[in-house]
Amino acid sequence: MRRFLILFVGLTAFLQAQFDRDPRAVGLAGAYGTISRGFSAVGWNPANLAFPDSSGHTRISLGYVNLRIQNTVLSLKDLNYYNGRDLERPDPYTGEIPKEGFLELFREDGFRGEAGLTLVVPFLSLSHKNWAVTTRTISAADLIMPYDYADLFVNGNRILQDYDLTIDLNSxxxxxxxxxxxxxxxxxxxxxxxxYFQGLTYYGFDSDESTAHFLTDTTSLKAGAEYITRLMYGGTGAGLDLGYTSNLWNGWQFSVALNNLFAQTYWNKPTYARMLLGVDEADIYQSKKYVYRLKELTPMDFFGDTTGVMPTFEEIYMAEESSLDPPDGTVKIRYPAWARFGLRRQLNPEVVWVSDFSASFHNIFFARDSWLWSNGIEIV
Structure with missing residues (x-):
């Protein structure tokens, strides 16, 4: 029989920390922790491998490509509402000032843009009866811009407001x-x-040591940034998933899963990946420090002094770049871990309602350290 997936309620704008998504999971808005089957259960709830798969006891995938690009702030509904709107004019129906609602979208996490690509390379995904072997190559990037960017854009430059403009990047x-x-x-x-993780390459900012700010007081303008970047080749790591799914009882089924427990990769050490990439051991860790400074600008710098002479760009702007020594030990990068609670209700033989309640323990790579709720209905 043909299978139809109907998105019922999707309170998640993304699938929590999921790099791997099949069409069924997308159609159910990520409410997949209880009904995933075969190798599709890997990464969601491994206990589901013990239940019969609708396609039989053996499933093989020779390859697939999964591409996703998203932001975690502006939905299509938000874009349609704010596009071309006067943010200062109250909404004629609600009386609310659009500017306040627009800024509220960014207040908690700022702006976050993410991109990910998953390939079943170099081998395949296979499930047989109650076990599965899966392999894939993952590419992911995570860019975070703080709330002050939106505040500066909407409200303009306010006197004595010290804007935090520090950008965080991980890829x-x-x-x-x-x-x-x-x-x-x-x-x-x-x-x-x-x-098992075999890291190929990592590039990002050291968020603990990087900073950027912008301040205008009553007499001058001050701005500066300092970023430490890290480029690493070759890393290894491991993680663990644990899951439980109940039997179907009076049409109800419950599941709970903990994914990527203790998952992290260790970089800055010799690995097979580094040798395959042809990177010399001396180059497996490269770190640089970038410093940007604006001279404390006064009105004279904009309009000239008493002689009308204005400073050159080189006199008011300074940029420095320096290389940093690698650390003595390895560099640890966490992989997002999360918890997922699932519920299934078999309404009749052709219709099932599913719901997932999930949260991550980290705030990186498609993961959020907040609870999300997703629901879906499947009609067979």
């Missing part, structure tokens, strides 16, 4: 391999996934 490419098993028992099923 990586890594190969991932999983082995998963599910075990049925009287009350349902439990499962695990053992995950």
């Amino acid at each position: 990586m490419v890594m190969a991932v391999a999983d082995f998963s098993m599910g075990f049925p028992f009287e009350l349902g099923a439990v499962g695990f996934t053992v995950r």
Whole structure:
């Protein structure tokens, strides 16, 4: 029979920390923790491998490509509402000032743009009965701009307001391999996934040491930025997924999963990936410090002194670049871990309602350290 997926309620603008998404998961707005089957259960809930798969006991995927580009602030509804609107004029229906609502979108996390690409390379994904082996290559980038960018753009430059303009950037490419098993028992099923990471390359800013600011007082303008970048080749790491799914009882089914427990990659050490990439051992870690400064600008710098002479660009702007020594030990980059609670209700033999409640423990790479709720209806 043909399968139709209907998006019922999607309170998530993205699938929490999910690099791997099949069409069924997307159609259900990410409410997939209870009904994922076969190798599609890997990364969601490995306990589901213990339940029969609708396509039989064996599934093989020779390859797929998954591309996603998103921001976590502006939805299509928001873009349609604010596009071309006078932000200072009250809404004729609600009386609200659009500017306040627009700024509120950015207040908690600022602006965040993300891009990800997943390829089933170099091998394949296979599930047979209650076990699965999956491999893939992941590329991901995460850019965060603080709230003060939106404040400066909408409200303009306010006197004595010290704007935090520090940008955070993380990007990586890594190969991932999983082995998963599910075990049925009287009350349902439990499962695990053992995950291995082979980091290929990482580039990002050191968020603890990077800063940028902008301030205008009553007599002058001050601005400066200092960024430390890190480029690394070759990293290794591991993670663990644990899951439980109950049996279907009176049409109800419950699941819980913990994904990427203890997951992190260690960089700045010799690996097979570094040798395959042809990177010399001396170059596996490269770090630079960039310093940008504006001279404390006064009205004289804009309009000239008493003789009408204005300073040159080189006199008011300074940029420096320097290389930093690699650290003595390895550099640890966390991989997002999260918890997922799922619920399924079989309304009739052809219709099922599913719901997931999920939260990440980290705020990086498609993950959020806040709870999200997603719901969907599937009609078979």
